[in-house]
Amino acid sequence: MWIDASYDHLCARLRKVGVAAATALLLTVPGAQADDGIIVFAAASLRDAMDDITALYPGEVAVSLGSSGLLARQISEGAPADVAVLANTDWMDWLEREGVVDPARRVALVGNALVLIAPANAPDLSEARTEALLARLDGGRIAIGQTQSVPAGMYGRAWLEASGMWDSMMPHLAETDNVRAALALVARGETPLGVVYATDAAAEPDVRVVYRVPEGMHDPIVYPAAPLSDAGAPFMAFLQGAEAQKVFEAHGFVPLTVVP
Structure with missing residues:
Protein backbone atom coordinates (compact mmCIF):
# COMPACT_ATOMS: atom_id res chain seq x y z
CA MET A 1 0.00 0.00 0.00
CA TRP A 2 1.22 3.49 -0.85
CA ILE A 3 0.97 6.49 1.44
CA ASP A 4 2.76 8.31 -1.46
CA ALA A 5 4.36 11.72 -1.86
CA SER A 6 1.08 13.30 -0.76
CA TYR A 7 2.57 12.34 2.59
CA ASP A 8 3.62 16.02 2.61
CA HIS A 9 0.09 16.83 3.72
CA LEU A 10 0.21 14.11 6.36
CA CYS A 11 3.53 15.46 7.63
CA ALA A 12 1.96 18.88 8.11
CA ARG A 13 -0.75 17.23 10.20
CA LEU A 14 1.88 15.33 12.18
CA ARG A 15 3.62 18.58 13.06
CA LYS A 16 0.31 20.05 14.23
CA VAL A 17 -0.69 17.18 16.46
CA GLY A 18 2.85 16.59 17.76
CA VAL A 19 5.18 13.62 17.70
CA ALA A 20 3.39 11.89 20.56
CA ALA A 21 0.25 11.57 18.45
CA ALA A 22 2.05 10.81 15.18
CA THR A 23 1.78 7.05 15.49
CA ALA A 24 -1.93 7.15 16.20
CA LEU A 25 -2.55 9.39 13.18
CA LEU A 26 -0.53 7.31 10.73
CA LEU A 27 -2.10 4.09 11.90
CA THR A 28 -5.50 5.38 10.80
CA VAL A 29 -4.30 4.77 7.22
CA PRO A 30 -5.65 1.37 6.08
CA GLY A 31 -2.87 -1.18 5.71
CA ALA A 32 -0.42 0.70 7.94
CA GLN A 33 -1.30 -1.00 11.21
CA ALA A 34 1.75 -1.73 13.36
CA ASP A 35 0.31 -5.03 14.60
CA ASP A 36 0.21 -6.69 11.18
CA GLY A 37 2.63 -4.81 8.96
CA ILE A 38 5.59 -2.51 8.73
CA ILE A 39 6.04 1.04 7.45
CA VAL A 40 8.78 1.88 4.97
CA PHE A 41 9.90 5.41 4.12
CA ALA A 42 11.41 5.34 0.62
CA ALA A 43 12.76 7.86 -1.88
CA ALA A 44 10.26 8.78 -4.60
CA SER A 45 12.52 7.39 -7.34
CA LEU A 46 12.01 3.89 -5.87
CA ARG A 47 8.26 3.84 -6.52
CA ASP A 48 8.09 1.20 -9.26
CA ALA A 49 10.74 -1.09 -7.79
CA MET A 50 9.18 -0.93 -4.32
CA ASP A 51 5.77 -1.67 -5.81
CA ASP A 52 7.09 -4.95 -7.23
CA ILE A 53 9.17 -5.81 -4.17
CA THR A 54 6.36 -5.30 -1.66
CA ALA A 55 4.14 -7.48 -3.86
CA LEU A 56 6.68 -10.29 -3.44
CA TYR A 57 7.18 -9.84 0.29
CA PRO A 58 5.15 -12.31 2.40
CA GLY A 59 3.97 -9.68 4.87
CA GLU A 60 2.05 -6.41 5.01
CA VAL A 61 4.08 -3.35 4.01
CA ALA A 62 2.94 0.28 3.82
CA VAL A 63 5.29 2.52 1.82
CA SER A 64 5.52 6.28 2.18
CA LEU A 65 7.22 7.92 -0.81
CA GLY A 66 8.77 11.37 -0.89
CA SER A 67 12.00 13.30 -1.18
CA SER A 68 14.79 11.91 0.97
CA GLY A 69 15.20 15.20 2.81
CA LEU A 70 11.54 15.34 3.77
CA LEU A 71 11.49 11.72 4.88
CA ALA A 72 14.68 12.07 6.90
CA ARG A 73 13.36 15.13 8.72
CA GLN A 74 10.10 13.39 9.55
CA ILE A 75 11.95 10.31 10.80
CA SER A 76 14.10 12.51 13.05
CA GLU A 77 10.93 14.11 14.43
CA GLY A 78 9.56 10.71 15.42
CA ALA A 79 7.27 9.79 12.53
CA PRO A 80 6.68 6.02 12.71
CA ALA A 81 8.84 4.10 10.25
CA ASP A 82 10.42 0.67 10.43
CA VAL A 83 12.76 0.95 7.43
CA ALA A 84 14.28 3.90 5.57
CA VAL A 85 15.61 3.73 2.01
CA LEU A 86 16.96 7.10 0.89
CA ALA A 87 18.53 8.32 -2.35
CA ASN A 88 21.49 10.10 -0.81
CA THR A 89 24.11 9.13 1.75
CA ASP A 90 24.17 12.66 3.21
CA TRP A 91 20.65 12.33 4.61
CA MET A 92 21.38 8.91 6.10
CA ASP A 93 24.57 10.33 7.60
CA TRP A 94 22.46 13.06 9.17
CA LEU A 95 20.07 10.50 10.67
CA GLU A 96 23.09 8.72 12.13
CA ARG A 97 24.22 11.95 13.77
CA GLU A 98 20.70 12.42 15.09
CA GLY A 99 20.98 9.03 16.75
CA VAL A 100 18.12 7.52 14.75
CA VAL A 101 20.11 5.11 12.56
CA ASP A 102 22.52 2.47 13.84
CA PRO A 103 25.55 2.64 11.53
CA ALA A 104 26.21 -1.05 12.09
CA ARG A 105 22.85 -1.93 10.49
CA ARG A 106 23.08 0.45 7.54
CA VAL A 107 23.87 -0.84 4.03
CA ALA A 108 24.50 0.63 0.57
CA LEU A 109 21.55 -1.01 -1.19
CA VAL A 110 21.61 0.00 -4.88
CA GLY A 111 23.11 2.58 -7.21
CA ASN A 112 21.75 4.75 -10.03
CA ALA A 113 22.84 7.17 -12.76
CA HIS A 218 29.00 14.16 -9.16
CA ASP A 219 29.27 11.94 -6.10
CA PRO A 220 28.35 8.28 -6.63
CA ILE A 221 24.57 7.82 -6.54
CA VAL A 222 24.02 5.36 -3.72
CA TYR A 223 20.75 4.44 -1.99
CA PRO A 224 21.49 3.69 1.67
CA ALA A 225 18.97 1.66 3.64
CA ALA A 226 18.60 0.91 7.33
CA PRO A 227 16.08 -0.71 9.67
CA LEU A 228 14.70 1.74 12.20
CA SER A 229 13.07 -0.88 14.41
CA ASP A 230 13.34 -4.57 15.10
CA ALA A 231 10.06 -5.02 13.24
CA GLY A 232 11.71 -3.68 10.10
CA ALA A 233 14.66 -6.09 10.18
CA PRO A 234 12.99 -8.90 8.17
CA PHE A 235 12.00 -6.55 5.35
CA MET A 236 15.47 -5.01 5.42
CA ALA A 237 16.93 -8.49 4.96
CA PHE A 238 14.48 -9.14 2.11
CA LEU A 239 15.64 -5.96 0.33
CA GLN A 240 19.20 -7.30 0.36
CA GLY A 241 18.21 -10.73 -0.88
CA ALA A 242 18.63 -12.02 -4.41
CA GLU A 243 14.90 -11.85 -5.20
CA ALA A 244 14.55 -8.15 -4.38
CA GLN A 245 17.90 -7.27 -5.92
CA LYS A 246 16.76 -8.81 -9.21
CA VAL A 247 13.75 -6.52 -9.12
CA PHE A 248 15.96 -3.50 -8.54
CA GLU A 249 18.14 -4.55 -11.45
CA ALA A 250 15.11 -5.02 -13.71
CA HIS A 251 14.16 -1.41 -13.00
CA GLY A 252 17.62 -0.17 -13.93
CA PHE A 253 19.22 0.12 -10.51
CA VAL A 254 22.72 -1.20 -9.91
CA PRO A 255 22.76 -3.89 -7.19
CA LEU A 256 25.39 -3.16 -4.55
CA THR A 257 24.64 -5.81 -1.96
CA VAL A 258 23.13 -9.27 -2.24
CA VAL A 259 22.56 -11.58 0.68
CA PRO A 260 21.69 -15.16 -0.43
Whole structure:
Protein backbone atom coordinates (compact mmCIF):
# COMPACT_ATOMS: atom_id res chain seq x y z
CA MET A 1 0.00 0.00 0.00
CA TRP A 2 1.22 3.49 -0.85
CA ILE A 3 0.97 6.49 1.44
CA ASP A 4 2.76 8.31 -1.46
CA ALA A 5 4.36 11.72 -1.86
CA SER A 6 1.08 13.30 -0.76
CA TYR A 7 2.57 12.34 2.59
CA ASP A 8 3.62 16.02 2.61
CA HIS A 9 0.09 16.83 3.72
CA LEU A 10 0.21 14.11 6.36
CA CYS A 11 3.53 15.46 7.63
CA ALA A 12 1.96 18.88 8.11
CA ARG A 13 -0.75 17.23 10.20
CA LEU A 14 1.88 15.33 12.18
CA ARG A 15 3.62 18.58 13.06
CA LYS A 16 0.31 20.05 14.23
CA VAL A 17 -0.69 17.18 16.46
CA GLY A 18 2.85 16.59 17.76
CA VAL A 19 5.18 13.62 17.70
CA ALA A 20 3.39 11.89 20.56
CA ALA A 21 0.25 11.57 18.45
CA ALA A 22 2.05 10.81 15.18
CA THR A 23 1.78 7.05 15.49
CA ALA A 24 -1.93 7.15 16.20
CA LEU A 25 -2.55 9.39 13.18
CA LEU A 26 -0.53 7.31 10.73
CA LEU A 27 -2.10 4.09 11.90
CA THR A 28 -5.50 5.38 10.80
CA VAL A 29 -4.30 4.77 7.22
CA PRO A 30 -5.65 1.37 6.08
CA GLY A 31 -2.87 -1.18 5.71
CA ALA A 32 -0.42 0.70 7.94
CA GLN A 33 -1.30 -1.00 11.21
CA ALA A 34 1.75 -1.73 13.36
CA ASP A 35 0.31 -5.03 14.60
CA ASP A 36 0.21 -6.69 11.18
CA GLY A 37 2.63 -4.81 8.96
CA ILE A 38 5.59 -2.51 8.73
CA ILE A 39 6.04 1.04 7.45
CA VAL A 40 8.78 1.88 4.97
CA PHE A 41 9.90 5.41 4.12
CA ALA A 42 11.41 5.34 0.62
CA ALA A 43 12.76 7.86 -1.88
CA ALA A 44 10.26 8.78 -4.60
CA SER A 45 12.52 7.39 -7.34
CA LEU A 46 12.01 3.89 -5.87
CA ARG A 47 8.26 3.84 -6.52
CA ASP A 48 8.09 1.20 -9.26
CA ALA A 49 10.74 -1.09 -7.79
CA MET A 50 9.18 -0.93 -4.32
CA ASP A 51 5.77 -1.67 -5.81
CA ASP A 52 7.09 -4.95 -7.23
CA ILE A 53 9.17 -5.81 -4.17
CA THR A 54 6.36 -5.30 -1.66
CA ALA A 55 4.14 -7.48 -3.86
CA LEU A 56 6.68 -10.29 -3.44
CA TYR A 57 7.18 -9.84 0.29
CA PRO A 58 5.15 -12.31 2.40
CA GLY A 59 3.97 -9.68 4.87
CA GLU A 60 2.05 -6.41 5.01
CA VAL A 61 4.08 -3.35 4.01
CA ALA A 62 2.94 0.28 3.82
CA VAL A 63 5.29 2.52 1.82
CA SER A 64 5.52 6.28 2.18
CA LEU A 65 7.22 7.92 -0.81
CA GLY A 66 8.77 11.37 -0.89
CA SER A 67 12.00 13.30 -1.18
CA SER A 68 14.79 11.91 0.97
CA GLY A 69 15.20 15.20 2.81
CA LEU A 70 11.54 15.34 3.77
CA LEU A 71 11.49 11.72 4.88
CA ALA A 72 14.68 12.07 6.90
CA ARG A 73 13.36 15.13 8.72
CA GLN A 74 10.10 13.39 9.55
CA ILE A 75 11.95 10.31 10.80
CA SER A 76 14.10 12.51 13.05
CA GLU A 77 10.93 14.11 14.43
CA GLY A 78 9.56 10.71 15.42
CA ALA A 79 7.27 9.79 12.53
CA PRO A 80 6.68 6.02 12.71
CA ALA A 81 8.84 4.10 10.25
CA ASP A 82 10.42 0.67 10.43
CA VAL A 83 12.76 0.95 7.43
CA ALA A 84 14.28 3.90 5.57
CA VAL A 85 15.61 3.73 2.01
CA LEU A 86 16.96 7.10 0.89
CA ALA A 87 18.53 8.32 -2.35
CA ASN A 88 21.49 10.10 -0.81
CA THR A 89 24.11 9.13 1.75
CA ASP A 90 24.17 12.66 3.21
CA TRP A 91 20.65 12.33 4.61
CA MET A 92 21.38 8.91 6.10
CA ASP A 93 24.57 10.33 7.60
CA TRP A 94 22.46 13.06 9.17
CA LEU A 95 20.07 10.50 10.67
CA GLU A 96 23.09 8.72 12.13
CA ARG A 97 24.22 11.95 13.77
CA GLU A 98 20.70 12.42 15.09
CA GLY A 99 20.98 9.03 16.75
CA VAL A 100 18.12 7.52 14.75
CA VAL A 101 20.11 5.11 12.56
CA ASP A 102 22.52 2.47 13.84
CA PRO A 103 25.55 2.64 11.53
CA ALA A 104 26.21 -1.05 12.09
CA ARG A 105 22.85 -1.93 10.49
CA ARG A 106 23.08 0.45 7.54
CA VAL A 107 23.87 -0.84 4.03
CA ALA A 108 24.50 0.63 0.57
CA LEU A 109 21.55 -1.01 -1.19
CA VAL A 110 21.61 0.00 -4.88
CA GLY A 111 23.11 2.58 -7.21
CA ASN A 112 21.75 4.75 -10.03
CA ALA A 113 22.84 7.17 -12.76
CA LEU A 114 21.90 10.76 -13.63
CA VAL A 115 20.47 11.72 -17.03
CA LEU A 116 19.07 14.71 -18.87
CA ILE A 117 15.67 14.04 -20.40
CA ALA A 118 13.33 15.70 -22.89
CA PRO A 119 9.81 14.91 -24.16
CA ALA A 120 9.66 11.71 -26.21
CA ASN A 121 9.28 13.57 -29.51
CA ALA A 122 12.25 15.89 -28.89
CA PRO A 123 15.36 15.65 -31.09
CA ASP A 124 18.74 14.56 -29.82
CA LEU A 125 20.84 17.05 -27.89
CA SER A 126 24.16 17.40 -29.66
CA GLU A 127 26.08 18.50 -26.55
CA ALA A 128 25.44 19.40 -22.91
CA ARG A 129 26.96 22.87 -22.84
CA THR A 130 25.43 26.16 -21.70
CA GLU A 131 24.74 27.45 -25.21
CA ALA A 132 23.15 24.19 -26.33
CA LEU A 133 20.99 23.91 -23.21
CA LEU A 134 19.76 27.50 -23.43
CA ALA A 135 18.94 27.04 -27.10
CA ARG A 136 16.92 23.91 -26.32
CA LEU A 137 15.11 25.65 -23.45
CA ASP A 138 14.10 28.55 -25.71
CA GLY A 139 12.88 30.53 -22.71
CA GLY A 140 11.70 27.48 -20.77
CA ARG A 141 13.24 25.81 -17.72
CA ILE A 142 15.01 22.64 -16.68
CA ALA A 143 12.95 20.57 -14.24
CA ILE A 144 15.11 19.40 -11.36
CA GLY A 145 14.67 18.38 -7.74
CA GLN A 146 15.40 21.06 -5.17
CA THR A 147 19.15 21.54 -5.44
CA GLN A 148 19.65 22.01 -1.69
CA SER A 149 17.66 19.05 -0.38
CA VAL A 150 16.40 16.59 -3.03
CA PRO A 151 19.19 14.11 -3.86
CA ALA A 152 18.62 14.13 -7.64
CA GLY A 153 18.72 17.92 -7.52
CA MET A 154 21.87 17.87 -5.42
CA TYR A 155 23.57 15.54 -7.88
CA GLY A 156 22.34 17.74 -10.74
CA ARG A 157 23.76 20.84 -9.12
CA ALA A 158 27.10 19.09 -8.63
CA TRP A 159 27.15 18.27 -12.37
CA LEU A 160 26.34 21.84 -13.37
CA GLU A 161 28.99 23.18 -11.01
CA ALA A 162 31.64 20.71 -12.17
CA SER A 163 30.93 21.54 -15.81
CA GLY A 164 31.05 25.30 -15.17
CA MET A 165 27.37 25.82 -16.07
CA TRP A 166 25.83 26.47 -12.65
CA ASP A 167 25.85 30.28 -12.68
CA SER A 168 24.40 30.42 -16.19
CA MET A 169 21.77 27.71 -15.73
CA MET A 170 20.62 28.46 -12.16
CA PRO A 171 18.08 31.14 -13.25
CA HIS A 172 16.57 28.62 -15.67
CA LEU A 173 15.83 25.84 -13.18
CA ALA A 174 12.34 24.73 -12.15
CA GLU A 175 13.00 23.11 -8.77
CA THR A 176 10.56 20.45 -7.55
CA ASP A 177 9.81 18.67 -4.28
CA ASN A 178 11.05 15.31 -5.58
CA VAL A 179 12.53 13.73 -8.68
CA ARG A 180 9.24 12.21 -9.85
CA ALA A 181 7.70 15.69 -9.95
CA ALA A 182 10.55 16.81 -12.23
CA LEU A 183 9.93 13.75 -14.42
CA ALA A 184 6.23 14.60 -14.66
CA LEU A 185 6.92 18.17 -15.80
CA VAL A 186 8.91 16.89 -18.76
CA ALA A 187 6.48 14.07 -19.55
CA ARG A 188 3.63 16.59 -19.75
CA GLY A 189 5.69 18.91 -21.95
CA GLU A 190 5.68 21.68 -19.36
CA THR A 191 9.48 21.92 -19.39
CA PRO A 192 11.78 21.16 -22.36
CA LEU A 193 14.41 19.41 -20.24
CA GLY A 194 14.73 17.68 -16.89
CA VAL A 195 17.40 16.15 -14.67
CA VAL A 196 16.34 12.76 -13.27
CA TYR A 197 17.70 9.32 -12.55
CA ALA A 198 18.14 6.82 -15.37
CA THR A 199 15.56 4.58 -13.67
CA ASP A 200 12.96 7.37 -13.75
CA ALA A 201 13.52 7.94 -17.45
CA ALA A 202 13.16 4.21 -18.14
CA ALA A 203 9.82 4.12 -16.32
CA GLU A 204 8.21 6.97 -18.29
CA PRO A 205 7.41 6.39 -21.99
CA ASP A 206 6.69 10.07 -22.59
CA VAL A 207 10.33 11.11 -22.10
CA ARG A 208 13.65 10.18 -23.65
CA VAL A 209 17.24 10.47 -22.49
CA VAL A 210 19.17 13.10 -24.46
CA TYR A 211 22.33 13.12 -22.33
CA ARG A 212 23.91 10.84 -19.75
CA VAL A 213 25.81 12.74 -17.08
CA PRO A 214 29.34 11.33 -16.60
CA GLU A 215 29.67 9.65 -13.20
CA GLY A 216 32.76 11.67 -12.37
CA MET A 217 30.76 14.91 -12.46
CA HIS A 218 29.00 14.16 -9.16
CA ASP A 219 29.27 11.94 -6.10
CA PRO A 220 28.35 8.28 -6.63
CA ILE A 221 24.57 7.82 -6.54
CA VAL A 222 24.02 5.36 -3.72
CA TYR A 223 20.75 4.44 -1.99
CA PRO A 224 21.49 3.69 1.67
CA ALA A 225 18.97 1.66 3.64
CA ALA A 226 18.60 0.91 7.33
CA PRO A 227 16.08 -0.71 9.67
CA LEU A 228 14.70 1.74 12.20
CA SER A 229 13.07 -0.88 14.41
CA ASP A 230 13.34 -4.57 15.10
CA ALA A 231 10.06 -5.02 13.24
CA GLY A 232 11.71 -3.68 10.10
CA ALA A 233 14.66 -6.09 10.18
CA PRO A 234 12.99 -8.90 8.17
CA PHE A 235 12.00 -6.55 5.35
CA MET A 236 15.47 -5.01 5.42
CA ALA A 237 16.93 -8.49 4.96
CA PHE A 238 14.48 -9.14 2.11
CA LEU A 239 15.64 -5.96 0.33
CA GLN A 240 19.20 -7.30 0.36
CA GLY A 241 18.21 -10.73 -0.88
CA ALA A 242 18.63 -12.02 -4.41
CA GLU A 243 14.90 -11.85 -5.20
CA ALA A 244 14.55 -8.15 -4.38
CA GLN A 245 17.90 -7.27 -5.92
CA LYS A 246 16.76 -8.81 -9.21
CA VAL A 247 13.75 -6.52 -9.12
CA PHE A 248 15.96 -3.50 -8.54
CA GLU A 249 18.14 -4.55 -11.45
CA ALA A 250 15.11 -5.02 -13.71
CA HIS A 251 14.16 -1.41 -13.00
CA GLY A 252 17.62 -0.17 -13.93
CA PHE A 253 19.22 0.12 -10.51
CA VAL A 254 22.72 -1.20 -9.91
CA PRO A 255 22.76 -3.89 -7.19
CA LEU A 256 25.39 -3.16 -4.55
CA THR A 257 24.64 -5.81 -1.96
CA VAL A 258 23.13 -9.27 -2.24
CA VAL A 259 22.56 -11.58 0.68
CA PRO A 260 21.69 -15.16 -0.43
